[in-house]
Every structure is written in structure tokens, then in C-alpha cells.
Amino acid sequence: MDMNEFNKQIIDEFRANGGKVGGQFEGAPMILVHHRGAKSGTERVTPLVYQADDDSWVIFASKAGAPTNPAWYHNLKANPQTTIEVGTETIDVTAVEAEGAERDRLFQAQKAAMPQFAEYEANTDRTIPVLVLRHR
Numbered sequence: 001m002d003m004n005e006f007n008k009q010i011i012d013e014f015r016a017n018g019g020k021v022g023g024q025f026e027g028a029p030m031i032l033v034h035h036r037g038a039k040s041g042t043e044r045v046t047p048l049v050y051q052a053d054d055d056s057w058v059i060f061a062s063k064a065g066a067p068t069n070p071a072w073y074h075n076l077k078a079n080p081q082t083t084i085e086v087g088t089e090t091i092d093v094t095a096v097e098a099e100g101a102e103r104d105r106l107f108q109a110q111k112a113a114m115p116q117f118a119e120y121e122a123n124t125d126r127t128i129p130v131l132v133l134r135h136r
Contacts, residue, residue, distance in 0.1 A: 007046060007047055010025070010030075011045055011047055014030060014047060014085070015032075015085075019031075019085070019086060019087035019088060021047070025049070028049050028114070029049060029050050029051070030047055030048065030050070031047070031048055031050045031057055031059070031086050032046070032047055032048075032084060032085035033045070033059065033084050033133070034082050034083045034084065035072050035076050036075060036078075036079045037071075038075050038077070038078035044071075044072070044075070045085075046070075048060075048072075049114065050133075051106065051109060051113065053106060053109075055134075056133060056134045056135075057093070057133040058130060058133070059130075059131050060107065060110055060128055060130055060131075061073040061129040061130075062117060062120040063120075064120055064123075065121070065123025066123075066124065067124055067125065067126065068126075069129060073129055073131070076095040077097070080094050080095040080096065081093075081094055081136065082133075092135070092136050093133040093135060093136055094134050094136045095131045095132070095133055096131065096132050096134060097129055097130070097131055097132075098130040098131070102132075103127075103129075103130045106130050106132070107128065107130055
């Protein structure tokens with residue numbers, strides 16, 4: 001199964017179950033992030049694990065420790081005004097990249113909550129970008 005088909009199954013399950021998914025993501029906080037292709041302009045939706053931080057949602061461009069950032073990261077940098085689906089709600093947000101001490105605090109919290117993020121970090125030479133999705 002390719003990644004698009006895998007993501008489509010997660011998206012369908014998320015929407016059918018009020019924002020909950022099972023399998024390898026059982027119990028993990030998931031959101032659907034809408035984003036527009038930086039070059040193509042194509043609308044896309046990507047299911048991602050997130051971390052709540054005050055009244056924002058934090059996402060991590062880990063790509064499971066791959067050497068390059070995921071396409072959705074580039075799309076959100078190019079088009080930061082977007083929407084997310086959290087549970088049964090759709091919310092307008094702006095994506096802002098966390099930097100310095102804020103980025104480190106958020107990534108440390110994610111590693112504590114989900115230790116596989118420490119593995120992703122160990123598997124790549126890049127600093128994994130952290131994006132904060134804020135209400136707009």
C-alpha cells in the first residue's frame with residue numbers, strides 16, 4: 001500500500017470515528033492538516049500526530065527520521081493560513097515554525113510523550129522542524 005492510500009484510510013477512519021484512529025496510532029492524538037501545494041496549488045490533507053500546547057496544536061516534520069522534510073512542511077511554510085480537523089471540529093489556523101528554546105521545549109515534550117520521536121531524531125542529521133498551529 002502506498003502512502004497516499006495509507007493516509008486515505010487513516011483520514012476515512014478519523015472522520016468516521018470523531019477524530020479517533022486505531023492500529024499503530026491507537027490512543028495517539030491525531031489531527032488532519034489541510035495544506036495547499038507550494039508549487040502545484042493542489043489541496044491536500046495529511047493525518048498527523050500532534051501535541052496540545054495551551055490553545056495551539058504542535059506538529060513535527062519528522063518524516064520518521066528521513067533525511068528530508070515532508071512535503072506538507074514545505075506547503076505550510078509557503079501557505080501558512082490553513083485549516084485543521086480536530087475531533088469533529090474544523091478550525092482555521094496559521095502555521096508558525098517554532099525556533100530556539102521554544103522548538104526544543106516542544107520537541108522534548110513530544111519525545112517524552114512518544115519515545116519513537118527520539119528514534120526519528122537519532123535517524124537523521126537534520127533538525128526536525130516543529131510547527132505551531134494557532135487559531136486565527
